[in-house]
Amino acid sequence: MKIDFDHFPQYRDAIFVGNQIILDDVEFVDIWTVGQICARSIAIRSLPDRRISFPKTPAAHYVFRHLGFLTFLDRLGFDRGVLTNAGELPDPSNPDIDFFPIQYSERIDEFNGRLEGLLRMFEGFSMSNDDARLATQIVAELGNNVFDHNIGQWPDLTGSIVAGMNLRHRNTIEFIVLDAGIGFKASLRAVNPNLSDAEAIKLGLSGQTGRIAEDRGRGLKYVQSWTIDRFHGKLRIQSGTGCIQVDKRKTKDKDVESLPGVLASFLVTHKPQR
Amino acid sequence: MIIIPMRKYGTILNSRQFGREAFLSAINIIDTNNDSDLSLDFSGVEILTPSFSDEFVAKLQDRYSGRVKIEKITSGAVAETLHETGILEKA
Numbered sequence: 038m039k040i041d042f043d044h045f046p047q048y049r050d051a052i053f054v055g056n057q058i059i060l061d062d063v064e065f066v067d068i069w070t071v072g073q074i075c076a077r078s079i080a081i082r083s084l085p086d087r088r089i090s091f092p093k094t095p096a097a098h099y100v101f102r103h104l105g106f107l108t109f110l111d112r113l114g115f116d117r118g119v120l121t122n123a124g125e126l127p128d129p130s131n132p133d134i135d136f137f138p139i140q141y142s143e144r145i146d147e148f149n150g151r152l153e154g155l156l157r158m159f160e161g162f163s164m165s166n167d168d169a170r171l172a173t174q175i176v177a178e179l180g181n182n183v184f185d186h187n188i189g190q191w192p193d194l195t196g197s198i199v200a201g202m203n204l205r206h207r208n209t210i211e212f213i214v215l216d217a218g219i220g221f222k223a224s225l226r227a228v229n230p231n232l233s234d235a236e237a238i239k240l241g242l243s244g245q246t247g248r249i250a251e252d253r254g255r256g257l258k259y260v261q262s263w264t265i266d267r268f269h270g271k272l273r274i275q276s277g278t279g280c281i282q283v284d285k286r287k288t289k290d291k292d293v294e295s296l297p298g299v300l301a302s303f304l305v306t307h308k309p310q311r
Numbered sequence: 312m313i314i315i316p317m318r319k320y321g322t323i324l325n326s327r328q329f330g331r332e333a334f335l336s337a338i339n340i341i342d343t344n345n346d347s348d349l350s351l352d353f354s355g356v357e358i359l360t361p362s363f364s365d366e367f368v369a370k371l372q373d374r375y376s377g378r379v380k381i382e383k384i385t386s387g388a389v390a391e392t393l394h395e396t397g398i399l400e401k402a
Binding site: 167259 | 359386396
C-alpha cells in the first residue's frame with residue numbers, strides 16, 4: 038500500500054481496524070496520511086484494546102522512525118506493550134527525504150518556542166530566506182487558529198501537532214498542523230448554525246470569522262493566498278467529514294470518514310537556493 | 312518622532328496573546344511621550360503573523376490614527392502580512 042492524500046480514503050479501512058492501527062503492509066505514506074494516523078492515535082489512546090502495528094517495509098518504517106512517531110506515542114501515554122514491529126529495521130538505500138519530526142505543543146507558548154527551530158529547518162531544506170520565513174509564517178498562523186478557536190472548548194487532547202517532510206527529488210515540502218479540537222463547524226456554529234463541515238471550511242477560507250463580536254479571523258484567508266499565490270502550492274483541510282483541497286486552478290471537496298478536530302496541510306514546490 | 316524598534320519584541324512576532332501584551336507595553340511608552348508621530352522600525356524582524364499584527368499594528372493605527380509610520384522592513388514575509396492586512400495602505 039502506498040498511501041497519500043488522494044488514496045487515503047481508499048485504504049483507510051485497511052489500516053484503521055476497530056481500535057487498532059495496522060500499518061504492516063504500508064510501503065509509503067505522505068505526511069497527510071501520517072497526520073491521519075496521529076489523529077487516530079489520539080482517538081484510541083485510552084481505549085482498552087488499542088494496538089498499533091508499525092510497517093514491516095524498511096522505506097515506510099524509516100519514515101515513521103525519522104518523524105519520531107514512537108516519541109509522539111510515548112507523549113500520548115501509549116504503553117510499548119501495545120505496539121508491534123516498532124523495533125529498528127535497516128535504512129532503505131536512498132530515502133531522499135528530509136524530516137521535520139512530529140512536535141506536539143500542549144500550549145501556545147510551547148508552540149511559539151518552536152517556531153525558530155522550524156524557520157531554521159525550512160532554511161535547511163534549501164529554501165530561500167524569504168520563502169523559509171513565509172512558510173514558517175503559514176505554520177505559525179495555522180497554529181494560532183488551533184489555539185484561538187479552541188480556547189475553553191477543547192473536547193479532548195489540548196494542543197497542536199506539527200510535522201513535515203521535504204521530498205528532495207521533487208523540491209516538494211508538505212507540512213501538517215493537526216488538532217483534536219472542536220473543528221470548523223462547531224467554531225462557526227454561533228453565527229452559522231446550519232453549515233456542513235465542507236461549507237464551514239470554505240467559509241473559514243473566505244475570511245469569515247467564527248465568533249460573535251469578533252472583527253478579525255482572516256488568518257486562514259492569508260494562509261490560502263500565500264500558499265497558492267506565493268508558492269503555487271496546495272492547501273488541504275479536513276474537519277469532520279469535510280475535506281477541501283485548494284490550488285491555483287480550483288477548489289475540490291469530498292466527503293470522507295470523520296476526523297476529530299482539524300487536519301490542515303500546505304504543500305509547496307520551492308526553488309532550492311544554491 | 313517616537314521610534315519603536317520592533318526587534319525588541321522579538322524576531323518572530325506571533326500570536327494574539329503576545330500581540331496584546333506588546334500593544335499594552337507600547338502604548339505605555341507612547342502615551343508618556345510628548346511626540347506626536349510614531350515609527351515602527353521592522354529591521355531585523357523575520358516573521359510577523361496576521362494574528363500578532365491585528366493585535367499590535369492594527370490597534371496602534373486605530374488608536375493613533377494617521378500618526379503611525381511603518382519603516383525598515385527587511386523581511387519579505389513581514390511585508391506580506393503588512394500588505395495583505397491593509398496596514399501599509401493606512402501607514
